Amino acid sequence: MRILFSALTMACLTFGAQAQEKVITIASTTSTQDSGLFNHLLPAFKAKTGIDVKVIAQGTGQALDTARRGDADVVFVHAKSAEEKFLAEGFGVKRFDVMYNDFVLVGAASDPAGIKGSRDIVASLKAVHAKTAPFVSRGDKSGTHVAELALWKEAGLDPAAAKADWYKEIGQGMGAALNTAKAMGAYVLSDRGTWISFKGKDDLIIAVEGDTKLFNQYGVMLVNPAKHPHVKADLGQAFVDYVISAEGQKVIADYKIEGQQLFFPNAGK
Amino acid sequence: MMEGSGALDLVLSGDPALYAIVRLSLVVSLSAVALAALIGVPLGGLIALTRFPGRAGVIVLLNAFMGLPPVVVGLAAFLLLSRSGPLGSWGLLFTPTAMVIAQAALITPIIAALTRQSVEDLWSEYRDELNAMGVGPLNRLLTLLYDARIALVTVLLAGFGRAAAEVGAVMIVGGNINGFTRVMTTAIALETSKGDLALAMGLGFILIAIVFAINASAWALRYYAERRIG
């Protein structure tokens, strides 16, 4: 019993100490985290400002909800319309463009819809539909999911509502969606960052890329201290200022995996 | 097996980040066991030794709560601890403390229910002797808890195993924050989602090895204690 008790005390001390330091919480997306950008960006930010950042990686919708509840100081996500709604509700102070990356349509090398090499995402989705080729959707209200739904809409299709059996909504993160697509030989829309750093590609390939409709804009917002007084406005603003500064933008541009740049800074553009 | 060699490399590399994750897993789950024991052991003992209306219902409920789904417990803890929740001002969400609370909530019913069973069994054996010695209610509880100590170690282990292995609750209330709330199970979930199955499997092996080591040492302790105190 005494041992247990001292373990408890120790735990409390450990956690208590953390609260005193300069630290903010950012609600962000799985794609930003899984791509490894934060591991590259946050140490540079910490070196400059001394501020520690705790990242909660969720789908964009969930990340915005986390911020709405006041459980984060900053949101860093990629679904412009949802972000604007968040701002309009008064939960954010101001939104800044930070960078973009692009989506790619990934599929099995066997390419059952015959779309490999296309640069037209809308036509390709129509082909997937016509061939009823398997397609995995994130189905988790993430930025990627929102973008995917917008593309189907543009193609004049709504497989989710039609409950088509070739269309699988898995309700999980990007990595899980890629794993599922690999296992099912299905197509899946992925952000390029996660795709490049994804370790288990096997026979998955990029089927469609390069369409301007596949560009994916990231924005950053300070959670409104008027709504949630405990928000660390100064420290959070320091992060916002940093990622849109020339220095932060360069750090983002410098992040490469296997020689490929993942994110293209475009703040203040 | 490719995954196996990945696991081995990982253990042998002694990576400090990995060490921190393992350490946090242990600290969180052991703290949760300690907290749950502080509540569950006396509670189980009390239920074993008292008679009150609705007692049978409480016992059924407690036994049912042994199978609480971690995500549901996590969600309830999340709603309580979120800034918009009733305990939001404590600022505990996405901290290891929140993870301890959620895991403790998950395993308190397990510890209480198993303690009740052990104490009640022992009480039926000891009742006449203790009554004949005129042992009062509080002393009775302490005597039974002490004499059930070997069984209680097993009870705490069951709680620890459940706490250390669950991912749903800590993911929701901890947020899987790198270097702060990332534990073995959430790291496994993350690496799986990143497609790094070898690393996920390696972490899984370490987790199993830890749970195994703790169970083995508890078993040895129990074996030794049983030979000593019967």
Place this chain on the structure above:
Amino acid sequence: MSDLPLTFAKVSYAVGATPILRDVDLVVRAGAPTFIIGPNGSGKSTLLRLAMGLIAPTSGAIDWNGSRDPAPRRRAIVFQHPVLLRRSVAANLIYALDQAGVEKSKQDRRCTQLLDLVGLIDLASRPARRLSGGERQKLAFARALARSPELLILDEPTASLDPSATLALEQLIAKAARDGIKILIASHDLGQVRRLAGEIVFLHRGRVLESAAMKDFFEQPRTAQASAFLRGDLISEE
């Protein structure tokens, strides 16, 4: 405060509709050991549990020197199958001494005395649950003495012991009786009854059929059931 005399007045005990003891009248006074004898299932253990205050009569009344409070004061019991705590031999005794209100500073000395008395001093640090049957009975006996009882209740203490262990325990009982402790004991062993008894209470099917001095009971039993029991015959049904 004293626990003697112990008085049973028209005591009956039933479990559900099954009567186990019927209209027992009995007075246990200080003096030589009182033996409860009777065939298996006649109600001896039940009577002793009532005498200890562990169960309450269904009807009738029991009092200890006029008090009806069943909390044990100056009495102790050794059960037919004693249960020892999961601790060392010495710790079992210390526990009983503590419960009996013996001052902490005197517990160790008293514990050593008792262990010495029952011949378990070399086993003091052994786990009690690992003792042999005979050692177990001796420890239970020492544990009962730890309460410094005035009334010591023993339920077939030698039933499963070999002759030498039986003899050792009988000597302990005789010494306790000489030291002024009233012994109330159930036994099957007629030799033991002859060696130790002052009075005899003969139970048959839950009723006290005879209550007499030891000599009188053996020389001229007044009921057919008692005579049959003494002859070792099967007792006829009713």
